[in-house]
Structure formats: C-alpha cells, structure tokens
Amino acid sequence: QVQLVESGGGLVQPGGSLRLSCAASGSIFSINAMGWYRQAPGKERELVAVVASRGDTNYQDSVKGRFTISRDNAKNTVYLQMNSLKPEDTAVYYCHALITTTRAMGVIFSYWGQGTQVTISS
Numbered sequence: 001q002v003q004l005v006e007s008g009g010g011l012v013q014p015g016g017s018l019r020l021s022c023a024a025s026g027s028i029f030s031i032n033a034m035g036w037y038r039q040a041p042g043k044e045r046e047l048v049a050v051v052a053s054r055g056d057t058n059y060q061d062s063v064k065g066r067f068t069i070s071r072d073n074a075k076n077t078v079y080l081q082m083n084s085l086k087p088e089d090t091a092v093y094y095c096h097a098l099i100t101t102t103r104a105m106g107v108i109f110s111y112w113g114q115g116t117q118v119t120i121s122s
Contacts, residue, residue, distance in 0.1 A: 001026050001027065002026040002028060002099055003024070003026050003111075004022055004023070004024050004096075004097055004113035004114075005095075005114075006020060006022045006093065006094070006095045006113045006114065006115065006116040007021050007022075007116065008020040009116030009117045010117075010118070010119070011120075012118075012119075013121070013122050014085060014087060014120055015085065016085050017082060017083045018082045018085065018118060019079060019081045020079065020082065020095075020116060020118075022034065022036070022077060022078045022079075022095030022113055023075065023076060023077045024077070024111070025076065026101075027101045027102065029099075029100045029102050029103050030100045031053065031073075031076060031098070031099050031100075032052065032053050032099065032100065032108055033050055033051065033052045033097065034050070034051060034078035034095070034096070034097045034098075035047065035048070035049055035069065035078070035095075035096050035097075036048040036049050036050070036069065036078070036094065036095060036096070037093070037096055038093045039092050039094070039115075040088075040090060040092075043091075046060065047060055048067065048080070048093070049068075049069035050096075051069050051070070051071045057069055063082075063089075066082065066083050067080060067081065068080070068081040068083075069081075082118070085118075085120045086120060087121060088120075089120050090118060090120050091118060092118070094112055094113055094115045095112070096110070096111065096113070097110075097111045098110055098111075099111055
C-alpha cells in the first residue's frame with residue numbers, strides 16, 4: 001500500500017511563511033500528480049495547488065503569487081512553499097496523490113495524507 005505523510009504545519013503570524021512537505025512511500029510504480037488540498041472549519045475541502053507528472057502546475061486563485069508547489073520525483077515528495085500567509089489560509093492541509101501502484105495492473109489510485117494543521121494568527 002501507499003502512504004502519504006505530511007509535515008511542516010504550524011502556527012505563524014500573518015505575513016509569515018511555512019513550507020509543507022509530503023512524502024509518498026510504498027508500492028509506487030509512477031505518480032501521475034501530487035497536490036495539496038485544504039479544509040477550514042465549516043468549509044468544504046478545496047484544491048490549493050497541484051503538480052502533474054510533466055511539471056504542469058495549477059493554483060487556486062487565492063494563493064497565486066504567494067504559494068509555490070514543487071516536486072522531487074526522486075524522493076516521491078511534493079512541497080508547498082507558502083509565503084505572505086493570511087488568516088484565511090488557516091486550515092488543515094492535506095496531501096493528495098494519484099498513483100499507479102503496478103505496471104501490470106495499470107490502475108490509478110487516489111491517496112490522501114492525514115493532514116497537517118496550518119494556523120495563521122497574530
């Protein structure tokens with residue numbers, strides 16, 4: 001099986017920065033995409049940023065220019081550099097990946113990490 005483990009969350013003041021990391025491990029043949037979602041209290045989970053296997057990235061409008069997603073294919077790790085953080089960025093951030101576990105099966109599975117809390121407060 002595949003596991004996604006996030007790290008890097010915490011409490012920072014508005015305008016501060018955090019870098020989240022998510023490492024995928026287990027039975028992995030290929031990773032089609034990795035990304036970050038977030039869920040604030042009382043709100044639905046929403047896409048923050050995603051990077052596809054070819055390197056194409058997409059961002060939620062509210063984080064464009066502030067957040068940067070990157071990927072280390074050799075380490076099966078995705079990062080989210082978050083700058084100029086705002087109180088509205090407060091949420092649990094979840095790593096997500098679309099992973100093909102075996103070449104023979106050829107099926108893409110969706111995996112989620114356990115989430116890491118990001119709190120922006122003065």
